[in-house]
Amino acid sequence: MRKKRLRVSDIGKNGADRLVRxxxxxxxxxxxxxxxxxxxxxxxxxxxxQRAIYEHSLDGVSAVAIPCAKDEEEEKRLIQSFxxxxxxxxxxxxxxxxxxxxxxxxxxxxxxxxxxxxCAIYLGSGRQEIYRPTFRSEVVRRIVNKYLKKGGRFFAKxxxxxxELNWTTIARLAELxxxxxxxxxxxxxxPMGSDNGVITHELRKLxxxxxxxxxxxxxxxxxxxxxxxxASTGISPKAFVDIIAFMEEEIEEKTGRKIKVPxxxxxxxxxxxxxxxxxxxxxENPAAFAVIFEEAGLxxxxxxxxxxxEATNYGVWYDDVQFSRVVLRQIGIAKKLGAKKIVIGxxxxxxxxxxxxxxxxxxDDMNFPRESALPLLEDIxxxxxxxxxxxxxxxxxxxxxxxxxxxxMGIVEPQRKILRKICPQFREMEPHGVDNYCxxxxxxxxxxxxxNFSDWKLTIAGRMKVKQxxxxxxxxxxxxxxxxxxxxxxxxxGQLRDLLAHxxxxxxxxxxxxxxxxLIANAMVGLKKPFIEWQ
Amino acid sequence: xxxxxxxGVEIEVDEDGFIQEPDNWxxxxxxxxxxxxxxxPMGDDHWKIVNYLRNYYAxxxxxxxxxxxxxxxxxxxxxxxxxxxxxxxxxxxxxxGLPKPTxxx
Numbered sequence: 001m002r003k004k005r006l007r008v009s010d011i012g013k014n015g016a017d018r019l020v021r022x023x024x025x026x027x028x029x030x031x032x033x034x035x036x037x038x039x040x041x042x043x044x045x046x047x048x049x050q051r052a053i054y055e056h057s058l059d060g061v062s063a064v065a066i067p068c069a070k071d072e073e074e075e076k077r078l079i080q081s082f083x084x085x086x087x088x089x090x091x092x093x094x095x096x097x098x099x100x101x102x103x104x105x106x107x108x109x110x111x112x113x114x115x116x117x118x119c120a121i122y123l124g125s126g127r128q129e130i131y132r133p134t135f136r137s138e139v140v141r142r143i144v145n146k147y148l149k150k151g152g153r154f155f156a157k158x159x160x161x162x163x164e165l166n167w168t169t170i171a172r173l174a175e176l177x178x179x180x181x182x183x184x185x186x187x188x189x190x191p192m193g194s195d196n197g198v199i200t201h202e203l204r205k206l207x208x209x210x211x212x213x214x215x216x217x218x219x220x221x222x223x224x225x226x227x228x229x230x231a232s233t234g235i236s237p238k239a240f241v242d243i244i245a246f247m248e249e250e251i252e253e254k255t256g257r258k259i260k261v262p263x264x265x266x267x268x269x270x271x272x273x274x275x276x277x278x279x280x281x282x283x284e285n286p287a288a289f290a291v292i293f294e295e296a297g298l299x300x301x302x303x304x305x306x307x308x309x310e311a312t313n314y315g316v317w318y319d320d321v322q323f324s325r326v327v328l329r330q331i332g333i334a335k336k337l338g339a340k341k342i343v344i345g346x347x348x349x350x351x352x353x354x355x356x357x358x359x360x361x362x363x364d365d366m367n368f369p370r371e372s373a374l375p376l377l378e379d380i381x382x383x384x385x386x387x388x389x390x391x392x393x394x395x396x397x398x399x400x401x402x403x404x405x406x407x408x409m410g411i412v413e414p415q416r417k418i419l420r421k422i423c424p425q426f427r428e429m430e431p432h433g434v435d436n437y438c439x440x441x442x443x444x445x446x447x448x449x450x451x452n453f454s455d456w457k458l459t460i461a462g463r464m465k466v467k468q469x470x471x472x473x474x475x476x477x478x479x480x481x482x483x484x485x486x487x488x489x490x491x492x493x494g495q496l497r498d499l500l501a502h503x504x505x506x507x508x509x510x511x512x513x514x515x516x517x518x519l520i521a522n523a524m525v526g527l528k529k530p531f532i533e534w535q
Numbered sequence: 536x537x538x539x540x541x542x543g544v545e546i547e548v549d550e551d552g553f554i555q556e557p558d559n560w561x562x563x564x565x566x567x568x569x570x571x572x573x574x575x576p577m578g579d580d581h582w583k584i585v586n587y588l589r590n591y592y593a594x595x596x597x598x599x600x601x602x603x604x605x606x607x608x609x610x611x612x613x614x615x616x617x618x619x620x621x622x623x624x625x626x627x628x629x630x631x632g633l634p635k636p637t638x639x640x
Contacts, residue, residue: 049537050550065550217637221635221637221638222637222638225637225638229596231638232637232638232639233597233636233637233638233639233640234596234597234636234637234638235597236595236596236597238595239595239596239597242595243600243603246600246602246603250602275639276638276639277638277639277640278639279600280597280598280599280600280601280636280638280640281600281601281624281639281640283600283601283602283603284602312638312639347639446639447637447638447639447640449551449625450550450551451550490639491639494639494640535611535612535613
């Protein structure tokens with residue numbers, strides 16, 4: 001009953017208690033998975049020590065590891081800093097990248113709640129009020145109206161801007177900025193064109209750029225590490241060269257073909273950049289790209305230069321400054337090599353960041369041609385540039401649509417055309433395409449697993465995706481029939497790996513996952529061994 | 536930052552239990568970490584993986600590609616998960632005293 005009574009203004013009250021307590025029974029049912037209807041806390045509690053040092057009063061979860069404020073004085077300073085940051089978000093000089101969308105969303109919400117029914121997290125959580133897309137936005141709107149507008153404080157209650165800006169509000173809001181994957185499904189449902197995902201994005205920016213509050217995985221061990229070492233994974237140019245040599249051995253063993261993977265080839269048409277996590281966790285994906293590109297006779301190269309072998313740009317998720325620093329370095333590499341264009345491998349946020357968002361900062365001759373690999377793969381497959389035998393992919397396949405590439409960039413058909421052509425048992429999830437649900441690992445969640453946040457992302461954020469996957473394979477439940485969830489995005493794959501393990505879907509249903517290029521390579525004729533190994 | 540008693544000494548660990556003082560790593564520390572990771576008692580295969588990870592890290596400053604680990608140790612991924620239930624990155628790297636892997640892995 002409590003969740004129904006929760007109001008927006010409660011965010012600043014009772015800082016010692018969590019706003020909600022989630023019971024597994026409240027979550028969206030997963031009838032096909034035994035035990036998912038039991039009555040318990042699906043999220044491990046923080047330890048006493050963690051509770052004493054980190055803010056957790058939103059929902060008992062800590063995604064950001066925000067240190068508790070020491071005393072009233074520090075609280076005052078933090079509140080002031082938050083308001084300063086908020087002012088900057090609303091000024092053209094400081095936020096020319098996103099001001100228009102932010103202002104539009106703050107101004108134009110008719111509270112119809114169409115967005116709530118579109119949100120995988122809100123629905124997955126069993127409609128917890130705090131995860132409603134408009135809850136977060138309404139908090140921000142009220143703070144702006146009450147604290148930054150003329151006469152705002154005096155007329156606050158009268159104008160429906162009842163809110164108390166204290167440290168509790170800010171700490172909960174910072175955590176709440178990490179309970180939304182910015183999949184922006186809600187934005188496509190909004191009749192006013194408002195975008196609650198942008199509110200999340202702008203909040204994260206404020207916290208990072210103004211207050212130095214950001215998840216360690218994204219900032220310190222993410223974008224900062226990339227700027228320091230060359231890649232967020234920590235791969236240095238020296239390690240990269242070693243890994244490519246290993247990849248060539250792998251390719252030879254699997255395909256029986258000796259391929260010299262082009263690295264730092266001057267003047268090649270295409271500079272291909274993968275998410276560097278692929279080399280460490282799923283090297284078969286960049287290997288498949290190499291096999292396909294060589295077979296198709298493309299003029300392409302990888303780069304072993306500092307920053308040239310890492311497509312990720314975590315700044316997309318939380319910090320415009322970090323985003324810009326990384327983009328400029330990536331473009332610099334492509335220009336130095338004299339490539340005609342950059343092609344980004346199977347990574348959602350990197351593609352959206354470099355192809356679309358970067359347009360806002362790449363002026364004049366820095367505006368270098370950039371594109372997703374998916375249309376290029378479509379061209380290779382559908383124009384019959386390489387010989388493929390669909391019979392080699394005769395197993396059930398479904399497709400997960402990475403939000404960044406599909407809904408947010410409109411690249412919908414290339415991957416489907418490929419699968420229809422080379423996977424005889426391809427079936428769509430429902431809904432799919434631009435209406436897809438996020439995997440629950442978006443906006444960096446796939447790589448964030450501090451304290452008890454993993455429990456949250458697997459039981460709540462990824463819940464809808466688990467249901468969709470199970471439904472897509474309803475006709476072939478037998479675990480001895482191996483099934484493939486194709487996810488052309490590194491982040492989605494990380495989340496799928498953890499979801500399949502958490503819900504034991506591999507053991508009980510025979511469900512595996514992988515990228516798109518692997519399916520193409522698997523269908524190639526004349527290879528020594530099957531490319532996909534079902535590991 | 537938390538402290539944990541490992542191998543009889545207090546060692547700083549991060550919130551996920553990865554040790555922050557790599558110089559203090561030794562066999563006893565590894566075994567205590569293995570207890571937390573349901574990887575105890577440690578047999579030959581555990582050590583084979585741990586040693587490979589440590590050697591690669593010393594050379595390149597990162598953990599190796601998973602596929603390379605599988606190939607060079609001759610232990611398949613399924614077995615690695617049996618030996619280290621949290622997997623090669625979160626489980627084996629922790630026992631080996633490496634920092635928590637970063638990036639999209």
